[in-house]
Amino acid sequence: MTKITEEDVRKVARLARLQLVDSEIETYTRQIEKILDYVDHLQKVNTKDIPPTTRAVEVVNKTREDNVQVSSSRDREELLELAPQREADFFRVPKIISES
Amino acid sequence: MSSKTHWEAVIGLETHVQLNTQSKIFTAASTTFGDDPNTHIDPVVCGLPGTLPVLNQKVLEYSVKAAMALNLNIASHSKFDRKQYFYPDLPKNYQISQYDEPIAEEGWIEVEVAEKGKETYIKKIGIERLHMEEDAGKLVHAGSDRLDGSTHSLVDYNRAGVALAEIVSKPDLRTGREAAEYASEIRRIMRYLGVSDGNMQEGSLRCDVNISVRQGPNEPFGTKVEIKNMNSFSAIQKACEYEIQRQIKAYEEGEPILQETRLWDESKQFTKSMRSKEGASDYRYFPDPDLGPIEISIEQKEAWRKELPELPAQKRNRYREELGLSQYDARVLTEELAVTNYFEAAVLADADPKTASNWITGDLAAYVNSNKMTFAELPFSPESLAEMVQMIEGGKISGKIAKEILPELLSKGGSPKNIVEERGLGMISDPDTITSLIDEILNNHPEEVNAFKGGKKKLQGFFVGQLMKKTGGKADPKLSNQILNEKLNK
Numbered sequence: 001m002t003k004i005t006e007e008d009v010r011k012v013a014r015l016a017r018l019q020l021v022d023s024e025i026e027t028y029t030r031q032i033e034k035i036l037d038y039v040d041h042l043q044k045v046n047t048k049d050i051p052p053t054t055r056a057v058e059v060v061n062k063t064r065e066d067n068v069q070v071s072s073s074r075d076r077e078e079l080l081e082l083a084p085q086r087e088a089d090f091f092r093v094p095k096i097i098s099e100s
Numbered sequence: 101m102s103s104k105t106h107w108e109a110v111i112g113l114e115t116h117v118q119l120n121t122q123s124k125i126f127t128a129a130s131t132t133f134g135d136d137p138n139t140h141i142d143p144v145v146c147g148l149p150g151t152l153p154v155l156n157q158k159v160l161e162y163s164v165k166a167a168m169a170l171n172l173n174i175a176s177h178s179k180f181d182r183k184q185y186f187y188p189d190l191p192k193n194y195q196i197s198q199y200d201e202p203i204a205e206e207g208w209i210e211v212e213v214a215e216k217g218k219e220t221y222i223k224k225i226g227i228e229r230l231h232m233e234e235d236a237g238k239l240v241h242a243g244s245d246r247l248d249g250s251t252h253s254l255v256d257y258n259r260a261g262v263a264l265a266e267i268v269s270k271p272d273l274r275t276g277r278e279a280a281e282y283a284s285e286i287r288r289i290m291r292y293l294g295v296s297d298g299n300m301q302e303g304s305l306r307c308d309v310n311i312s313v314r315q316g317p318n319e320p321f322g323t324k325v326e327i328k329n330m331n332s333f334s335a336i337q338k339a340c341e342y343e344i345q346r347q348i349k350a351y352e353e354g355e356p357i358l359q360e361t362r363l364w365d366e367s368k369q370f371t372k373s374m375r376s377k378e379g380a381s382d383y384r385y386f387p388d389p390d391l392g393p394i395e396i397s398i399e400q401k402e403a404w405r406k407e408l409p410e411l412p413a414q415k416r417n418r419y420r421e422e423l424g425l426s427q428y429d430a431r432v433l434t435e436e437l438a439v440t441n442y443f444e445a446a447v448l449a450d451a452d453p454k455t456a457s458n459w460i461t462g463d464l465a466a467y468v469n470s471n472k473m474t475f476a477e478l479p480f481s482p483e484s485l486a487e488m489v490q491m492i493e494g495g496k497i498s499g500k501i502a503k504e505i506l507p508e509l510l511s512k513g514g515s516p517k518n519i520v521e522e523r524g525l526g527m528i529s530d531p532d533t534i535t536s537l538i539d540e541i542l543n544n545h546p547e548e549v550n551a552f553k554g555g556k557k558k559l560q561g562f563f564v565g566q567l568m569k570k571t572g573g574k575a576d577p578k579l580s581n582q583i584l585n586e587k588l589n590k
Contacts, residue, residue, distance in 0.1 A: 015382055017186055054179060054387035060395045066121045066158035069128035071142050079146050080138060089137045090240065090254035093188040 003036040004029060105352075109344045110321055111273035111311045112228075113336075115286050117265045117296045118235065118304035119162045125234050125263035126153030126196065126391075133302055137256035145261045147192030153390050155180075159232060159263040162295035163203050164396060164404055166265050167230045169289050169411055172207030174401055180232075180391040183383045188255050189236035197266075199385040202231035203394065209289070210413045211281045212431060220427060225282050226270030235262040259303075265295075271310070271321070276340030280333040283307050288412045291437055300331050307336055312357075313347045322347065323357040327371055329364045339364040343371050415440060423453040432461050438475040439465075442482050449486035456489055463503070467510045479513035488516040500573045501525050529576040534567075534583055537575070541566045542587060552588055560584065 009029045013020045020028070076089075085092040124131055127144035144151045164174055181199040207227040214220040237260035239253045267286060273279045287298035287305050298305040307330060312322035327343055330336045343362070350357050362371040410418075412434050419430035433443050439460065446456040460475075464485070468475055488509070491497045497505075497520055505519045520526050528534060541563060542549055552559040563584055567575050 015184075015384065055389060055392070059392040062154060062392045063157040063160060064128075064154045066123050066156050067128055068123045068130045069142075071129060071140060076138060076141060079141055079143070079148075082146075082148075087254055090256060091138070091188075093239075093253050093255055095241070095252050096188060096239075 002033065004032050105315050107313050107315060107344075107348045107351075108317060108319075109274055109311060109313050109340070109347075110271045111275075111279050111309060111340055112271040113269045113273065113279060113282060114308040114310070115267045115269075115283060116235075116306040116308075117166070117267065117286070117290050117298070119159055119263040119265055120294075120296050120304075121156055121158045121162065121263055123156060124261035125156050125159050125232065126261060129261065131262045132258075133304075135258060137254075138258060140258045141260075145191065145257055147190075153196065153388075155391060155394075156263060160203075160394065160396075161404060162263075162293075163230065163232050163265050164401070165293055165408060166267075166290060166295050167204035167207070168401075168405055168408060169293055170204075170207040170209055170227050170230060170267065170286075172204035172227060172230055174204050174396055175201060175394075177201060177393055177395055178203045179393040180388045181385045182388050183233075183385055185383060187236075188253065189239055189260070191237070191257060191260060195234060195236065196388055196391070197233035197385075198231035201393075202229045204230045209282070209285055211278065211285050212413075212416065212427075213278055213281045214428075214431060215277050220431075223272075223278065225272045225278075228268040228270050230265055230267050233264050233266055235259050235264050276337035276344070279309060279340050280337035283336055284333045285412065288435070288437075292409055292411055294409075300333075303331075306331075309336065309340060309343075311340060311343050311347070313344060313351065322351070323359050325357065325359065326361045327364055328361060329366075331366070335364060335366055338369060339371060342369065346371065419453075423447070425453060425457055429454075429457045429461065433457060436475070442475040442478070445482035446485045446489075449483045451482075451486035451489040452493065455493070456485060459485060459489065463506055464510070479511060480509045481513060484509060484513065484516055491516060491520070495527060495529060495576060495578075496520070497525065497527050498573060498577060500568075501527070504573070525572075525574060527576050528571055528574045529579055531579060531583065534575055534580055537567060537570055538563070538580070538583055538587055541570070549588070560588070563588075 006025050006029050009025050009032065010020075013025070013028075080086045080089065080091065083091045118131075119125075121131060123129060124140075124145065127142055129142045129145050130140045132140065144153055167174055178198065179201045180196050182194040183197045183199070184194045186193050205228065207230075208224050209227065211223050211225050212220060213223055237255050237257040239255055241253050269282060273282055283305075287296075287300075290296040290298050290305070296304055300306070309327040309330070310324050311327060312324045314320065314322050325343065325347070327339050330339050342364075347357055349355075358373070361374045363374055364371050415434045416427075416430045419425045419433060420427060425433070432439075434440050442464075443453075443456060443460055446460070447453050464475075464478065464480070468478055488497075488502055488505075492499060492502055497516075501520070502516075505516060505523070505525065508514070508519060509516060545563075545566070548559050548562060552563075560581075564577070564580060567580055567584075
């Protein structure tokens, strides 16, 4: 039974900004299908009395105090330098029309 | 379709409130506004691989307190999710937000809707939820003033990661005025709590409006349109009013309403389509594996609840019911926290609430506004106001004298009692002194006295005027009239 179509894969690729050629679409559709088969397998486990979780290690209420650590100009330089492009003290990016 | 159809607007607001913590929501970078670009960035803000966000304790406290003030239920279990979208104002390509388990749900606030020429009414507005999330950076479109003409964009991440509480109302609002009043009440509550400065110009309070129209309260909702880019309460009102008319007209002319986002243009006073691609928003939320869930204990909730101040609606009710103020006065006095605090300090110093309210909303407010200051900065202390109010009531000075010493009190402060003594402005309330002054006036104006006795009773005002002129307004008006009556009518 097919759980995922090539159309789904194209959509997910577009949302993730991945440019895929047709042969890749075919490959990934097959591979994702296998992953979903495995999820099917996992779903056979009886979890009736087990509360759902979103993580492997249960920690709650991990917080920090509201203290400021001023960034040094050196840190700032390093961070700006890491960007593909900078202009003076700004990160420079291609012109983008909002889609959000 | 008949143009006589009764159309009804259905409006809901999404309000983003910047929480005024010192550091950002998930890292220790500063939240200071208006500094040089990219001065408040660090590896977490920039979303570098290997960095871990950790929730700011104050953000949690402020969010829970805000939620309590909005009568929301605090979740016993809450988590953070990643909202994915690609836009350069988000360095990580996702925003940390809360999706299906927000910190609080199901609340309401009471809004007092006042409009010139209409009766003021109180309306309960439902609140869907409040959740915590991070703010995005700011884009500067270079190469041109207009986005269309720019060749590239520049990004400043100072604002990225500043804590936001997003408050989503239920679609309970029906007019532009109600929407504006709701938004201003939200800001007032946040300011009373001290969790946000609510400055709309600086963007620390931002409202998006969802709006549709339908032909009656029992009809299904029409197509919903989102409006953004309003930076004042009056802009919210006007944008809603414009959009309601636009949608009604479209329906009546058989034009389709598109589900879209529109921008309010303040200079041209209309909404325009952003022409964004439809169906592009597929945020693929999933739980953020970097952040653990939040479980607030009953003890913690109660401790925070005890720290909540008296809120604007509670104050308005108390001022009406316990202090006997009018709805209007109660509303004006509670509008801003500095004014409320001033008023309450004056009442605490034994000023009559109604008289204090008149001075505060009258002469004092005029002075504060024209000098562009706040009541907290006013040299004239609330205790001195109470002293002055008591002097008027005790007959020590007249209202006229109070107005005379007011400029000095407003600009320099000091004790009204001392100023009155120094300047010799105390009320003359000794009957003998007043009698002899009146005798003198009557002797000097025999013609007017005869005219009065001949029936020109209006001349009483003339004699009082002469007496006030002679005494510099210091003669006790009640006593003066009484003695004058005796003299003229005997």
